[in-house]
Amino acid sequence: MSRPVLEIRNLSVPLPRGADRGYAIEDLSLTVAPGEIVCVVGESGSGKSVTAGAVMGLLPPVLKPSAGQILLEGEDLLKAGPARMRRLRGGRMAMVFQEPMTALNPALRVGDQVAEMLEAHAGRLGRGARRDKVRQLLADVHLPNPESLARAYPHQLSGGQRQRVMIAMALANDPALIIADEPTTALDVTTQAQILKLMRELQARREAGILFITHDFGVVSEIADRVVVMRTGRLVEEGPAESVLCRPQDPYTRMLIAAVPRAEPPPPRARPSLVSPVLATRDLTKNYGGRGLFGGGRPVQALDGISIALQPGETLGIVGESGSGKSTLARCIARFVDPTAGHVRIGGDDIALLPARALHPYRRRIQVIFQDPYRSLNPRRTVGQSIVEGPMNYGLSREAATARAKNLIALVGLDAGALARYPHAFSGGQRQRIAIARALAMEPDVLIADEAVSALDVSVQRQVLELLEAIRERLNLAILFITHDLRVAARLCDRLIVMLDGRIVEEGATAALFADPKHAYTRALFAAAPVMKAPPVEAVP
Amino acid sequence: MGKVVGKSVGSGWPATLGLLAALAGTAPALAQGKPVTIRAVMHSGLRITDPIITTAYIARNHGYMIYDTLFATDAAFKVQPQMVQDYSVSDDTLTYSFTLREGLKFHDGAPVKSEDCIASIQRWGKRDGMGQKLMEYTASLDVVDDRTFKLVLKRPYGLVLASLGKPSANVPFIMPKRIAETPADRNVPEEIGSGPFKFVKGEFQPGLKVVYEKNADYVPRKEAPSWLAGAKTVKVDRVEWINITDYQTAVNALINGEIDYVEQPPHDFLPILKGASGINLVNFNTLGMSGMLRMNWLNPPFDNAKVRQAVLLAVNQQDYLDAQIGDPDYMVPCLALFICKTPNATEAGAPKPDLAKAKQLLKEGGYDGKPVVIMQPTDLAISASLGPVTAQALRKIGMTVDLQAMDWQTLVGRRAKQDPVSQGGWNIFHTFWVNADLLNPVNNVGVNGRGKAGGWFGWAEDAEIEALRNAYALETDPAKQVDIARQTQERAYTIGMYFPTGQFTQPAAASAKLSGILEAPAPVFWNVEKK
Amino acid sequence: MGRFILGRLAATLPVMGVVAVIVFLLLRLAPGDPAAILAGDAATPEQIAAIRARLGLDQPMLEQFATWIWRLVHGDLGTSIISNQPVGRLILDRIEPTLALATSTILFAVLVAVPLGVLAAWRHGTWVDRAVMGLSVAGFSVPVFVLGYLLIFGFSMQLRWLPVQGYVSIADGLWPFLSRLILPTLTLSVIYIALIARTTRSSVLEVLGEDYIRTARAKGVTEARVLRRHALRNAAIPVISVIGLGIALLISGVVVTESVFNLPGLGRLTVDAVLARDYPVIQGVILLFSALYVLVNLSIDLSYLLFDPRIRY
Amino acid sequence: MSALDETARPLPANDPGVPRKRGRALPPMLRHPAVLAGLAVLLLVGLAALAAPWLWTGDPILLRPRLRLRPPSEAAWLGTDAFGRDVWSRVVYGARVSLAIGFAVSAVSVLVGLTIGLVAGYVRWLDAVVMRIMDGVMAIPSILLAIAMVTLSGAGIGTVIVAIAIPEVPRVARLVRGVVLSVRTEPYVEAAIGAGTRLPKLLVRHVLPNTIAPLIVQGTYVAASAILTEAILSFLGAGIPTEVPSWGNIMAEGRQAFQIAPWVILFPGLCVAATVLAVNVIGDGLRDALDPRTARGVGVR
Secondary structure, three states, X not given: OOOOOEEEEEEEEEOOOOOOOOEEEEEEEEEEOOOOEEEEEOOOOOOHHHHHHHHHOOOOOOOOOOEEEEEEOOEEXXXXXXXXXXXXXXXXXXXXXXXXXXXXXXXXXXXXXXXXXXXXXXXXOOHHHHHHHXXXXXXXXXXXXXXXXXXXXXXXXXXXXXXXXXXXXXXXXXXXXXXXXXXXXXXXXXXHHHHHHHHHXXXXXXXXXXXXXXXXXXXXXXXXXXXXXXXXXXXXXXXXXXXXXXXXXXXXXXXXXXXXXXXXXXXXXXXXXXXXXXXXXXXXXXXXXXXXXXXXXXXXXXXXXXXXXXXXOOEEEEEEOOOOOXXXXXXXXXXXXXXXXXXXXXXXXXXXXXXXXXXXXXXXXXEEEOOOHHHOOOOOOOHHHHHHHHHHHOOOOHHHHHHHHHHHHHHOOOXXXXXXXXXXXXXXXXHHHHHHHHHHOOXXXXXXXXXXXXXXXHHHHHHHHHXXXXXXXXXXXXXXXXXXXXXXXXXXXXXXXXXXXXXXXEEEEHHHHHHOOOOHHXXXXXXXXXXXXXXXXXXXX | OOOOOOXXXXXXXXXXXXXXXXXXXXXXXXXXXXXOEEEEEOOOOOOOOOOOOOOOHHHHHHHHHHOEEOEEXXXXXXXXXXXXXXXXXXXXXXXXXXXXXXXXXXXOOOEOXXXXXXXXXXXXXXXXXXXXXXXXXXXXXEEEEOOEEEEEEOXXXXXXXXXXXXXXXXXXXXXXXXXXXXXXXXXXXXXXXXXXXXXXXXXXXXXXXXXXXXXXXXXXXXXXXXXXXXXXXXXXXXXXXEOOOOHHHHHHHHHOOOOXXXXXXXXXXXXXXXXXOOEEEEXXXXXXXXXEEEEOOOOOOOOOHHHHHHHHHHOOHHHHHHHHOOOHHHEEOOOOOOOOOOOOOOOOOOOOOOHHHHHHHHHHOOOOOOOEEEEEEOOOHHHHXXXXXXXXXXXXOOOOEEEEEEOHHHHHHHHOOOOOHHHOOOOEXXXXXXXXXXXXXXXXXXXXXXXXXXXXXXXXXXXXXXXXXXXXXXXXXXXXXXXXXXXXXXXXXXXXXXXXXXXXXXXXXXXXXXXXXXXXXXXXXXXXXXX | XXXXXHHHHHHHXXXXXXXXXXXXXXXXXXXXXXXXXHHOOOOOHHHHHHHHHHHOOXXXXXXXXXXXXXXXXXXXXXXXXXXXXXXXXHHHHHHHHHHHHHHHHHHHHHHHHHHHHHHHHHOOOOHHHHHHHHHHHHHHHOXXXXXXXXXXXXXXXXXXXXXXXXXXXXXXXXXXHHHHHHHHHHHHHXXXXXXXHHHHHHXXXXXXXXXXXXXXXXXXXXXXXXXHHHHHHHHHHHHHHHHHHHHHHHHOOOHHHXXXXXXXXXXXXXXXXXXXXXXXXXXXXXXXXXXXXXXXXXXXXXXXXXXXXXXXX | OOOOOOOOOOOOOOOOOOOOOOOOOOOOHHHOHHHHXXXXXXXXXXXXXXXXXXXXXXXXXXXXXXXXXXXOOOOOOOOEOOOOOEHHHHHHHHHHHHHHHHHHHHHHHHHHHHHHHHHHHHOHHHHHHHHHHHHHHHHOOHHHHHHHHHHHHOOOHHHXXXXXXXXXHHHHHHHHHHHHHHHXXXXXXXXXXXXXXXXXXXXXXXXXXXXXXXXXXXXXXXXXXXXHHXXXXXXXXXXXXXXXXXXXXHHHHHOOOXXXXXXXXXXXXXXXXXXXXXXXXXXXXXXXXXXXOOOOOOXXX
């Protein structure tokens, strides 16, 4: 094997005083050979991004590597001066970031931003040559008509297209090493699949080594040659992808792999026969924009005549990519947004077009759990106050409400002392549990989970899903589960609805849908979902 | 006769530097082609250009620039003919006939005719105090021919010439007939007169800048200039009045040579001006000015004579002069209502400060402790300092005082109100006069006793004092007039018509390049040369 | 785009309406009476009443408001009660000094403040940052007339480099014009330097935290170029809006600086009018200010187009 | 009311007020060095104001015309003014008025601005009307509005406070409205709506707390500019009644004699500058401390 492109030896990066642990990275060693994709995988806080930052020399001033070496083609970057590092960054090594929506300068044309990469390193290229090279790079990443796209501004491109531009930028100077920090996490599943395919193809054609950072084992199994597993700044396990995925040695790795929901549907639950639905919508439509005083242009149609029905105790999954209208549907049902037309029946009464004042009695019966745990609880009110607020709105005395809060907080697996503390004292997973407790405090007929677990790490995700399963059994609760992640939907939902551009393209029992999806879009969706190739491994708690 | 006043100050603080500045400052005035211009900063900006509808001094000064008068008072308080060639009085002293000088022309080229004079006198007669009295005794004003007209009295009246030649506040300026016929409460449409300067309408920016040009056709009298009488010869091409509201800046501009004359630099700046080289302090108005404390007879507690007496005993002139002027050279403590060193000067009936008696009078007068409202104008430096001194003096004898700060325009608006204090009325205000306006019982509005109907603000009412004033007006023998003035003063002090807060002189500051500044009750620019 | 401008111009009408009502009521409900002021010292109550009638001040308030608006619509701002000059002409006489001072102050302030703000943001947290911010806050804390006097005392009186006061139109010679603007501009710009430097610093700081700056650095681009090409352009919008606010304030006249340096600007015209209860002038000038204020805001919003392609009107 | 033409105070025009990264309670503000320095100066001035009678001060209103414009000496530490009053006593007592005005204006404008901002932010159809009125008030140059109000309704501390506060209200209202508009889409606010919380309780419990941080910062800037504006108003003769000593009044009266008695203006001028500097520094310190974006937090992902 020729000399490794990147070799990290015993790298340590201490954290400043007052942080929750001593080191961001502790005694880390790994290598990336030319033409090889090395996946670094770990949960949030494992230090994988700090590693990428250390290599590129882009760590915030407060984080300084204290020991070890970072060799790029044999040269120790820790000893290189700022000018040398600048020549290397974008020259011999390049980076692709996670958030394509904000990674490009909104005020500059896309072509100019790619050209800047050439200006910074390949100075001798003339203006004309540079423009051709840019067009060539954009074509390499399969972007449609590169000529006009080069003149476009970032906000005129989709997320996927912007990520392709970032990749084109990274390849500009044929770097030896490409670092990709969660490049597909923010993308839809179908776009993610295309980007992964593109990276494998480009990597085959060029001899560059790729350091690929992710938290999703599905992606690892799709793309990795070798895998490095990190936990709280330390290397836990390392080896060829096939062996790490199928025969994980370290218990932590095993736990992680087991926590990844399989794409196979669960055994069908015993379902009572069809009863009148607890919640049903008919021809629900929602248009945004249109004839504002200064608002311009034609109205945007978010929902186009959606009709769904939810049985008591049933979990109905709504799957779709961003922009499909699934969140709008949830918000229309919960009346956070006023639908343009259609009906929403809850226990027989149509609340679709009721004025806000008349909604009060019905609010109690639909409760929502939100995606971002860090913004779903009021930071200035204790957990107890947040939970009792709802019931007290409906006349429950403070003592009765507090008692209910106590046993709910236990139900969701937290100690009673949590009631007195403030949200910032809890982790993402714990906050989501508190949000669930708050929703249950209203004793709702329907619980809407709008991407409730998408923001959580895999292991935490699994615990919350188990909690939801336990609760729906005990309380015979109807759940409307909204997600873009088919694996999560497969695990929890009895029936699935697939949405695209504000319309339902397919609907059916989860198992049936997984067995043979009818609609072309559903098929593409299933194909794109990163699935663990390795056989299931029993979880070691 | 009139003497040119000015003590040039050479030595002192950066003399050499100042001299250099004076030379380098503005191009030498004598350069051919460039009009010789005097740039002067007056005590306020000219906005109302009609000297008859307002008694504001800036309008009067403007009047002396562009208008001429039939008669004028000289330095010896004698009334001398100005536009009048000669005049005669009939044996029964009832008919005065006047003949105008040859070649008098208005700025628009029209000759001055008798009908112009009569129309001007009638308009002036509607608004000015002495004018109103004169009109009271006038039977008719008749044109004899273009240059001669007659004034026929109903009964003998001693102040005909004194009225037609009065030096200040509503001076009887002569305007063309068509302009003089403008109603007495509306600003004249055009600024056309027959005086030594012409008004340049194009460059007039109200409140900012006024420009006058030499009137080439003006024919000055032969006699030497003395006060407002005598020859009014113009020795410069242009005079610009610039309004600089910030006195600091005005003084600095003068020292730097950017302007040539500041009419009323506050007394605090006089030491700086004395020190600066190339600048003279010119005390053109030797008669000076006086402050006045005026009580409102309509509202309690000053509707009671004893309480008014108490105030006169509580205050003393020295405090006012110290606070207002500060520099002893420019203070003139004097309790004569009709101004010291003038024919009617006397200290008869003057109150001496006596706090004990004042407190006692206060009790007798039934003062109930209600706060007394003193209106204080903060934006007029000269009278702003009087209010606090009165406030402290009244507090000393046990009165509660509400010193209300306001701007001068609000004060002028509010003192015209006869309502009780609760509805925007007032109790005390202070103001200041050019002494030339206070020389005799008829001219001095402070001793006007006509009360609500036709009395001055404060509406003092007293039949006895009115009788004395009429007697003064009708008396032709000067010795008897002085005696009547004394009796008027004694009466005024006993019933507390007003308290003179002390006389002071206000020198102007002029660049050393100016010479020939005349001594007069108003700042006049004829006879002034610029080297 | 055209539709947007029309829309915004239409939106100014309600604002102007509100301003007109506020000013009109404020004046009419207050004590002090222009007629008494005009009537002068020796006026009798009857004469004052006659003047009130002539000026139409005795009509019911609504009628006075209607006539004023009616004439306004026909472009007649009315004539000043005190100096009976047309208000339009009074304003025209005074607008040049105000515009000259406003332009020179804003230009000077921007040329000094923006670099300072960028420097402070770039060296965030270091002594440079604290020094720049400390200086700007200090500048802002000194009462303007104290600063004005000190400058006059230093430059005009002692050094004799610059004239003390007055305004010379640019038509009468460049140096006389400029020499009388330098000190007022210095006095006044201190405040705006503080305002603009502070806004620039916080705006650039915020942009430096954005992802695309990290991307630029990852491209190996020099720090100076990152600042110039990426940070400044995106930080521009908040800075422009505060500059716009500055322009609006300057146009409304800076009373104290005008009086200290004797500049015949709109500020003093308005204050004199307020003190003299010259209703037509007050109303005319304040309407002008609010129109200018709204127009400046509109041009600021339009200028955003130059800096942020995402904004569509 | 900001002395808008002379001393336009910083307008956090673009500061959305709501720190983007939430989830942290208010960090202790006192750690921030600038805030400490500012508080120290403010405390000193405040104490001097309260303890005025015991700081060797005489009667600030006593006129002694004979001793006018005397330089600083044993008898009068900071010299005497044009009426012979002791400048030291007037400056110390003046602190009371100036500080009172500074913080009263700040309180009035923040409270009124808060209510208007909350209403405008939440009640949509009211929003357009209220905002047009606010634009109208903002369009009028505030120093002229202040002068007009004080001149027309008589000088008095109360009038001056209202006159200075009113032009500040639109800015505060606009700031609060911005915060409300961005907060009302926060998940925990929607959750509260979903839990049936009615509008008033929702505003007070969930929306209001988020406006506290930006309001404190804005409040400090308003206080600083109010002190300056009072000085400007007195300077133009439309401020506090002349007898009542305030820094603005002292400076206004000392203006005439600046060249021969500079001490009358300089000492109150220094006090104004020091206090305004302190309040501004506190404002800046608070804004950095309260705004997680610029606070130095370490996020490890």
